[in-house]
Amino acid sequence: MNAAMSFHDTVRARRSYRGFKPDPVPESIIRAVLEDAALAPSNCNTQPWNVHIVSGAKRDQLSAALLKAAAAGQLSPDYSWDDDAFFGAYDDRRRAQGKAYYSSLGITREDREGRAQAGALNLSFFGAPHAAFLFNSVVGDSVRVAGDLGMYGQTFLLSLASHGLGGVPQTVLGFYADTVREVLGISSDLKLLYGISFGFPKLDAPANRDRMPREPVEATVTIHG
Numbered sequence: 001m002n003a004a005m006s007f008h009d010t011v012r013a014r015r016s017y018r019g020f021k022p023d024p025v026p027e028s029i030i031r032a033v034l035e036d037a038a039l040a041p042s043n044c045n046t047q048p049w050n051v052h053i054v055s056g057a058k059r060d061q062l063s064a065a066l067l068k069a070a071a072a073g074q075l076s077p078d079y080s081w082d083d084d085a086f087f088g089a090y091d092d093r094r095r096a097q098g099k100a101y102y103s104s105l106g107i108t109r110e111d112r113e114g115r116a117q118a119g120a121l122n123l124s125f126f127g128a129p130h131a132a133f134l135f136n137s138v139v140g141d142s143v144r145v146a147g148d149l150g151m152y153g154q155t156f157l158l159s160l161a162s163h164g165l166g167g168v169p170q171t172v173l174g175f176y177a178d179t180v181r182e183v184l185g186i187s188s189d190l191k192l193l194y195g196i197s198f199g200f201p202k203l204d205a206p207a208n209r210d211r212m213p214r215e216p217v218e219a220t221v222t223i224h225g
């Protein structure tokens with residue numbers, strides 16, 4: 001743990017890692033990350049997150065079940081996803097991210113099989129020894145709740161960074177909500193928004209080579225007055 005890390009450094013140390021060392025994170029550190037994440041703000045302090053962490057044999061069992069569900073085409077997302085819904089600059093940035101990921105692994109645009117295999121790495125948690133699953137109860141249209149879960153996830157990720165750890169938030173894990181509920185014995189009243197694979201990042205992994213760029217502040221912010 002690097003207690004002396006400034007906020008400036010912590011926020012820049014966080015990035016989405018897609019390659020991890022197999023070494024498990026000590027339980028006391030996972031506990032500290034969860035204590036930090038619980039301090040995330042939420043609408044009216046409702047704290048609507050319900051988080052499940054997998055490690056060890058359970059992690060392996062769940063990964064195997066996810067890969068099996070994917071091979072059988074058994075998708076069961078609680079929340080919709082539509083690639084075609086993205087437009088303009090959002091679509092451009094989405095495509096640039098995909099291109100950066102596949103090309104870091106030496107996979108070309110035409111290589112459909114290679115792309116499928118690289119996508120499936122999501123389901124083996126990119127080699128991470130742990131994964132967190134962020135569920136919520138249904139509250140109205142759950143848009144406010146989803147915002148709260150985003151706050152939780154970012155606090156979790158920044159805490160990981162402050163402890164010298166890394167993670168990657170994964171909507172893809174939410175595409176198999178029934179599988180996750182079944183393996184972990186979770187009620188269907190809880191809906192899965194996304195997961196976060198985490199551990200000690202493997203800094204020299206090819207997929208960890210590039211840092212995704214950001215737009216200049218002026219492109220996304222208007223200051224009035």
Ligand SMILES: Cc1cc2nc3c(=O)[nH]c(=O)nc-3n(C[C@H](O)[C@H](O)[C@H](O)COP(=O)(O)O)c2cc1C
Pocket residue numbers: 014015016017018097122168169170171172173194211212
């Ligand atoms: C809610 C959410 C879901 C995401 N889902 C995935 C995913 O399923 N698989 C993946 O590889 N990356 C996923 N990402 C990571 C994004 O691609 C990444 O945050 C973005 O490219 C910016 O890069 P950075 O996190 O390294 O700054 C997700 C990010 C967020 C915030």
